[in-house]
Amino acid sequence: MADDKNDSTYVPLLSEKHSGIPQWLLEKAQDAKAHVLSVKTKTDNAKPRTLVYPPGVDKSVFDEAVGDLRELLGADQVVLNDLPLEDGWYMEHPNTHDMMYVLDQDELVPSAIAYPGSTEEVQQIVRWANNYRIPIFPISMGRNFGYGGAAPRVRGSVLVDMGKRMNKILDINPDDYTCLVEPGVSFFALHEEIQKKGYDHLWIDTPDVGGGSILGNTLDRGVGYTPYGDHWSVHSGLEVVLPTGEVIRTGMGALPGNNTWQTFPYGFGPYSDGIFSQSNYGIVTKMGMTLMPNPGGFESFAYTFPKEEDLTQLIEIIRPLRISNILENAAQLRHVIQSIAVVGQPRSTYYTGEGAIPIDIIHETASKTPLGDHTWVYYGMSYGPPHIRKYKLDIIDAEFKKVPGGRRIDPATLPPSHYFWARDRIASGTPDVEELRWVQWVPNGAHIAFSPVSPIRGADATRLIEIARRRHHECGIDLLPAFIVGLREMHLIVEIVYDRTDKKRRKAALDCLRAMIQDAAECGYGEYRTHLVLMDQIAGTYNWNDGALMKFNEKLKDVLDPNGILAPGRCGIWPRQYRGRGWEMTRESGESSQGNGVAAD
Ligand code: FAD
Secondary structure (H helix, E strand, O other), rough: OOOOOOOOOOHHHHOOOOEEEEEHHHHHHHHHHHHHHHOOOOOOOOOOOOOOOOOOOHHHHHHHHHHHHHHHHHHEEEEEOOOOOOOOEEEOOOOOOOOOOOOEEEEOOOOOEEEEOHHHHHHHHHHHHHHHOOOOOEEEEOOOOOOOOOOOOOOOOEEEEEEOOOEEEEEOOOOOEEEEOOOEEEEHHHHHHHHOOOOOOOOOOOOOOOEEEEHHHHHHHOOOOOOOOOOHHEEEEEEEEEOOOEEEHHHHHHHOOOOOOOOOOOOOOOOOOHHOOOOOOOEEEEEEEEEEOOOOEEEEEEEOOOOHHHHHHHHHHHHHHHHOOOOOOEEEEEHHHEEEEEEOOHHHHHHOOOHHHHHHHHHHHHOOOOOOOEEEEEEEEEEHHHHHHHHHHHHHHHHHHOOOEEEEEEHHOOOOOOHHHHHHHHHOOOOOOHHHHHHHOOOOOEEEOOEEEEEHHHHHHHHHHHHHHHHHHHHHHOEEEEEEEEEOOOEEEEEEEEEOOOOHHHHHOOOOOOOOHHHHOOOOOOOOOOOOHHHHHHHHOHHHHHHHHHHHHHHHHHHHHHOOEOOOOOOHOOOOOOOOOOOOOOOOOOOOOOOOOOOOO
């Protein structure tokens, strides 16, 4: 089959490509692609573009630098990004730009893409970048959708696409329940390998869609939905190339001949792993991950609750159950509008008027679905053999039914295509693609998230929802909220879905986000993760004691990366060469991500 992005039946397989889909998910992925194409109104720009150079680097220096890099890596392993910006879709995502752009499509673009094949080649790239003072930006898979996709923060950086050639599963240890992976190993790939080896006693933990890299997702502190859902907390050991080219192994990896790198994360001395997540202090070339034991049985459950105001009581009920592990996974409490959006029909099926879709239309639509009308739906899973599950499920049932109108959904009443079963697969470690459906809520759908962290308290949940509702209303945006409840905190995840080809809708999304971030910070809530264009604003809210934490981060940056070449600006951390030159993105900077040059030295 030709590699044709507009052929709805073509989807790359995992056997062809590190970023491909497992054979057993092919049909579902083809269906997802056909769905994306069916609501697409924009034709991709097929024209080659003018190259964007790194800041402060002119054409002659850049040409020489690229020549040198090709000598180091091989001519085919360095590609100039004068390519057309084709958005593709989740399974055929570009590394030329952010497929879900929220600025102009060609704002956050690299000048070139380099494909290292080994840790040594990553070291060579880093030394090369220092030599030419060219910013580089590592990605593992580049599917960081909602957070910047494959785009670099500084326009004209050289993208280091780690996953294409460094995508081996280096080890799966069935006795220790651990693995060691390179950057390009997806959740799909690890799942397939474990199945192939017949290790039925090992489970992976996967995000809602399984095509991301384990390593990139974990470094960005992404989440999944088994009890091992906080990926950063269950990793063990990194190999990192520092911005000056040295390689280190963290934890027990620093001890030659050790056999505990993946079983004891700390080693001896300061625990350095933390500085390599959500940062720009190193390029990770290997990562250890612990794997969950198959609990010997599992059972999904869902409860619906009728009223908006049930949120307060419900969250109070959830807190002790979650902390005491009766509720065992980072389950989801989703709003009814999400129940409708995830069906996959665009919002125009239900409403074609101006502004946000009226809630009575959503309720009326919900009343005709298998879940029936509701305002909140809780999806969870109980683990273990039947008698253990029964103990926990009985407690949950009694507690959830304290909310008047709280209703347990009988899974037997739900058709196999219902979203409930996608949650069932994900919470039991089987990757899926179902979640892509709500992204088509609007044509040319893209999404960007507001994700503040709060205590698991009804009052906090209500306050955050009120902030989100007010700002969405002002900007005429549908509010799609869900609470993801961790062990002692919860994230409110509000996905703004927008038509990426519509400049006004992109601006509305950004205005709404910037306002919510500020409102939330004023109430003491900060975001756990964010898109490239919001990093400066969010980093700026973590400003206790006159910005002491950012001053510390900058000190580290300047020591570890004296030439400021590695991912400048990522997570709001700018090297000294960029500071004070207006590189930070704020409300005022509009669509421009660029500052006023870079200091020579
Ligand atoms: P990459 O894009 O490769 O990496 C992420 C970032 O980490 C990069 O931008 C880079 O800054 C840094 N990085 C990557 N590799 C390296 C390296 N080797 N060294 C140093 N820094 C590096 N996410 C979740 O966490 N949970 C979800 O449930 C979830 N659901 C989603 C649902 C939908 C419908 C969509 C579209 C997205 C969802 N996402 C979710 C967001 C995203 O797709 C995943 O988090 C994905 O795993 C991240 O992309 P990636 O693994 O390809 O990371």
